[in-house]
Amino acid sequence: MNLLTKTTLFYLLISLVAFTLGGGVALRLIRTEVQKETDYSLRDSYRNARRAIKGGAPIEALNTRKVRIDSVPMHLVTDTSFVFADTLGPHPRLDHTEPYRKLTVTKVIDGQAYRFAIQDVFLELDDSYEVVVKIMTRLFLILGFILAGVMFFVSRFLLSPFQETLKRIRSFNVTQNQTPDFPETTTNEFEQLNAFIEQMMQQAQRDYRVLKEFSENASHEIQTPLAIARGKLEILLETPNLDERQLGLIHTTQEALGRLSKTSEALLLLTRIENQALLPREDTNLTEITNHSLRTFSELAELKGLSLSAKIDDDVKVLIDASLAEILVGNLLKNAVRHNINEGWIKLSLTQKMLTVQNTGEPPSRPTEQLFQRFQTNTSSGHSLGLGLAIVKKICDVHHFDLQYTYEKDVHTLIVTFTS
Amino acid sequence: MKLLIVEDEPELLHNIVSYMSGGDTICESAATFEMAHHKLTGFSYDIVVLDLMLPDGDGFEVLKLLKQIQPETGVLIISAKNALDDKIKGLELGADDYLTKPFHLPELNARLKAIYRRRKFQGRDEITFGCITIHPDTHEVFVRDEELTLTVKEYELLLFFVANKGRALTKQTIAEHLWGDNVDLLDSFDFVYQHIKNLRKKITEVGGADYIQTIYGLGYKFTDRGVS
Numbered sequence: 001m002n003l004l005t006k007t008t009l010f011y012l013l014i015s016l017v018a019f020t021l022g023g024g025v026a027l028r029l030i031r032t033e034v035q036k037e038t039d040y041s042l043r044d045s046y047r048n049a050r051r052a053i054k055g056g057a058p059i060e061a062l063n064t065r066k067v068r069i070d071s072v073p074m075h076l077v078t079d080t081s082f083v084f085a086d087t088l089g090p091h092p093r094l095d096h097t098e099p100y101r102k103l104t105v106t107k108v109i110d111g112q113a114y115r116f117a118i119q120d121v122f123l124e125l126d127d128s129y130e131v132v133v134k135i136m137t138r139l140f141l142i143l144g145f146i147l148a149g150v151m152f153f154v155s156r157f158l159l160s161p162f163q164e165t166l167k168r169i170r171s172f173n174v175t176q177n178q179t180p181d182f183p184e185t186t187t188n189e190f191e192q193l194n195a196f197i198e199q200m201m202q203q204a205q206r207d208y209r210v211l212k213e214f215s216e217n218a219s220h221e222i223q224t225p226l227a228i229a230r231g232k233l234e235i236l237l238e239t240p241n242l243d244e245r246q247l248g249l250i251h252t253t254q255e256a257l258g259r260l261s262k263t264s265e266a267l268l269l270l271t272r273i274e275n276q277a278l279l280p281r282e283d284t285n286l287t288e289i290t291n292h293s294l295r296t297f298s299e300l301a302e303l304k305g306l307s308l309s310a311k312i313d314d315d316v317k318v319l320i321d322a323s324l325a326e327i328l329v330g331n332l333l334k335n336a337v338r339h340n341i342n343e344g345w346i347k348l349s350l351t352q353k354m355l356t357v358q359n360t361g362e363p364p365s366r367p368t369e370q371l372f373q374r375f376q377t378n379t380s381s382g383h384s385l386g387l388g389l390a391i392v393k394k395i396c397d398v399h400h401f402d403l404q405y406t407y408e409k410d411v412h413t414l415i416v417t418f419t420s
Numbered sequence: 421m422k423l424l425i426v427e428d429e430p431e432l433l434h435n436i437v438s439y440m441s442g443g444d445t446i447c448e449s450a451a452t453f454e455m456a457h458h459k460l461t462g463f464s465y466d467i468v469v470l471d472l473m474l475p476d477g478d479g480f481e482v483l484k485l486l487k488q489i490q491p492e493t494g495v496l497i498i499s500a501k502n503a504l505d506d507k508i509k510g511l512e513l514g515a516d517d518y519l520t521k522p523f524h525l526p527e528l529n530a531r532l533k534a535i536y537r538r539r540k541f542q543g544r545d546e547i548t549f550g551c552i553t554i555h556p557d558t559h560e561v562f563v564r565d566e567e568l569t570l571t572v573k574e575y576e577l578l579l580f581f582v583a584n585k586g587r588a589l590t591k592q593t594i595a596e597h598l599w600g601d602n603v604d605l606l607d608s609f610d611f612v613y614q615h616i617k618n619l620r621k622k623i624t625e626v627g628g629a630d631y632i633q634t635i636y637g638l639g640y641k642f643t644d645r646g647v648s
Binding site for chain 1: 429431432435436438439500521522523524525526573587588590592593599600610611614635636637638639
């Protein structure tokens, strides 16, 4: 539910309470006012009767359905104040009773005491209640319509810059270089919001760029000192009469340097793919590349006692940079060789639609999706850097290929589905 | 063999020069485009080892210049950029080989010797080491007069050994020479061992001497020292 609907409903709820209370108050006010008017009119009738009596009219002639005048003996006159009372009386035409207001007073006029009993129909409780409810319902409906109209206007005109801002935030990508253009708005709050968000976006992109440049430069700059160190060790190896311990030290250091160099190379590659520095310009013949990769790995597979079979369609062409295609296929095969079991097998199939690599292997030590993250590796397999699948994933991501990894009954299956 | 090493990083330059110098190899060095230009116009070299990134110019320009004034000189490009484009461009401009940093010095040595052989003898020479004779043009290997039947990898391994004779080679260097970038596979060192075992067996079976010396914990050395 959006903010406006919520506000509207909330407002209507409050109005409902207010109208109910207001209705009660209105009912009371109306009743008091009507009573006052009725009482006034009763007094008026009394004054008319009294004037008539003073004028010498016989009291019989003055008696009506509403006014009743009796002469009473003087000694019975004790109280001459007006007494108002609510009472019930018969309806003039219908067969039921109605509320009446009744004025009773005893007065002495020209030495003769009279008792006046004047009554009039009083506004029915049901009627006044009905009227108030009707009024309130109509008011409520009118308010509802106006509110709906206002909300429509607000959402259509007042809040539209906000919707636009939301749309731009949703489509924001930190890896891209430009920030979205926010539309001009005359509302101060939205203007501030837009300015703030734009600033935040630029900051995020700047930070991202700096980080990216840093990791690229770091990986790059690491290679030179590494090359120097490796060279020095190779020269050191030339020293005659090194003993076994010294040779061992050199060897271990070299291995460590090699690993460091491979890691930074892989990270550099990841960064470059991320930066889309290797976007494809033309189709690459995957059949050729896959066959070439198979030749490279068939020997390694054979040395490990793995049987490698492949079914490759002719002339499979996919829009991907050739060197990335090589890395993609190579990494998948490398992975299949590395994480295999003794006397295991690898099956590869390539069609225009997809590339599938299946291999036997131990069950993965963690959920298969996690293996696409950097430095996530099945620990049992020793020297693996844990970047191979991360690179595969990244290549698939930038080319919008779908990558699936499943494990079932000792078989790992990786499927890359190309988008045409 | 007379080399010119064009490399701006002094320590890398020093590494290459000190590793390659000695025997019948003479190394000269140039750290800038200017110096490379100067040396190339003044002297002739067998091979130029060329870094593409120079502080005062583009390595490709050195290559173009060299191809104009000394077309018979071999060129090996070294570059930190492992971009395929650079490699293709370099080879198109007439470079003989391409090596990306960081590389193993024995690898550089083997490649330089291969370029030298191709340039100097068009591959039609013989490489002799002790009782072993290699014909690089036909990939034939003889021990005395007996021809060996070697697999591709065994042949490459032998050639690598001979190019780096007398030098200690780690298993890693050998593995990377044979399988390139794929050697971070766990068992590649065992594979090296397998190939060496086979090669050694094939040589000694026909009465050849065992030149492959195992250096415990490190790797191997191909040498005739201590071999009767």
